[in-house]
Amino acid sequence: MKTLTIEASKYTPEIEMNAENNILSIKGKSYPENTFDFYAPVMAWLQEYFAQEDLPKVTLNMDIIYFNSSSSKLFFDLFDLLEEAHEKGKEICINWYYDDENESAEEAGEDFKEDFEGMDFNIIKK
Amino acid sequence: MKMFPFKEMLEREGIIFSFSGSISQPVLAGIGETIENEFDSIDLDPNMIMKIFAVFTEQMQNVMSYSKERREHRDNHLTSPGICVVGMNDKGKYYVASANIMDVKDEQKVSEKIDHINSLDKEGQKRYYKELRRSGKGVHNRGAGLGFLEMAKRASEPLDYQFTTLDKDRSFFEIKVYI
Numbered sequence: 001m002k003t004l005t006i007e008a009s010k011y012t013p014e015i016e017m018n019a020e021n022n023i024l025s026i027k028g029k030s031y032p033e034n035t036f037d038f039y040a041p042v043m044a045w046l047q048e049y050f051a052q053e054d055l056p057k058v059t060l061n062m063d064i065i066y067f068n069s070s071s072s073k074l075f076f077d078l079f080d081l082l083e084e085a086h087e088k089g090k091e092i093c094i095n096w097y098y099d100d101e102n103e104s105a106e107e108a109g110e111d112f113k114e115d116f117e118g119m120d121f122n123i124i125k126k
Numbered sequence: 127m128k129m130f131p132f133k134e135m136l137e138r139e140g141i142i143f144s145f146s147g148s149i150s151q152p153v154l155a156g157i158g159e160t161i162e163n164e165f166d167s168i169d170l171d172p173n174m175i176m177k178i179f180a181v182f183t184e185q186m187q188n189v190m191s192y193s194k195e196r197r198e199h200r201d202n203h204l205t206s207p208g209i210c211v212v213g214m215n216d217k218g219k220y221y222v223a224s225a226n227i228m229d230v231k232d233e234q235k236v237s238e239k240i241d242h243i244n245s246l247d248k249e250g251q252k253r254y255y256k257e258l259r260r261s262g263k264g265v266h267n268r269g270a271g272l273g274f275l276e277m278a279k280r281a282s283e284p285l286d287y288q289f290t291t292l293d294k295d296r297s298f299f300e301i302k303v304y305i
Contacts, residue, residue: 010155031183033151033190034202034268066176068183073270076259103173104180115256 035070050085185224225300
């Protein structure tokens with residue numbers, strides 16, 4: 001599979017879905033006006049990626065400074081997709097990074113972790 | 127139009143930023159960045175800046191998505207006339223307010239939604255937020271129906287809103303959120 005790369009904009013994060021080293025990363029701010037349209041290629045990529053047999057361990061690094069409510073829903077759906085893959089036997093690790101000063105990013109990470117208890121979900125202070 | 131009475135009113139209301147006109151994603155990003163920079167330059171707590179920014183973003187995206195006067199452009203981009211204000215009241219509390227024209231038909235639905243959010247305490251709001259996010263009940267092609275809850279999470283007082291009926295089709299909607 002080809003690696004998917006999307007450059008950051010003022011209101012969208014830098015995204016790299018790397019099929020070579022199996023590290024997926026979303027980094028920056030996320031408040032597009034058409035969140036679902038914007039992330040559609042990412043979700044499609046993930047679906048195809050996790051449909052593969054014999055994947056090694058996959059790591060998702062989320063380093064999000066700020067996200068709007070529709071991005072919150074989108075990230076939930078994204079973790080949901082990962083959880084499904086996890087239930088089918090894929091080994092997945094989610095790292096949620098936050099800045100020491102950023103209370104809301106830390107809280108948001110904790111909230112997601114609660115919703116995906118069965119996953120290897122780490123909240124990491126930068 | 128005399129600007130002096132306008133300026134006096136802005137001062138009386140403690141208004142720090144105000145904008146009235148066509149609201150779009152680039153306008154939102156531009157004003158949002160200005161708000162961040164301005165508050166950062168007076169060393170306001172970064173968490174407070176984040177809260178103001180978050181409420182502002184939700185309000186602007188609500189105006190763009192739900193205003194009766196919204197206009198569709200290519201690639202699912204919308205713009206709409208609206209008003210937004212960031213200010214500080216006489217007790218030193220920051221607030222973010224916005225206004226736009228709504229369809230009279232939406233009045234009841236919006237009122238019920240906000241009243242319900244206001245009836246919950248912070249824990250209840252958090253549970254409701256997570257429940258809606260999980261179920262996807264409020265999802266439409268541009269959002270998740272979580273905007274008012276997102277504002278409430280950052281608010282220190284109940285969401286303050288009002289509808290003023292303009293004619294049989296249109297209502298003027300305003301919302302003010304104290305951080």
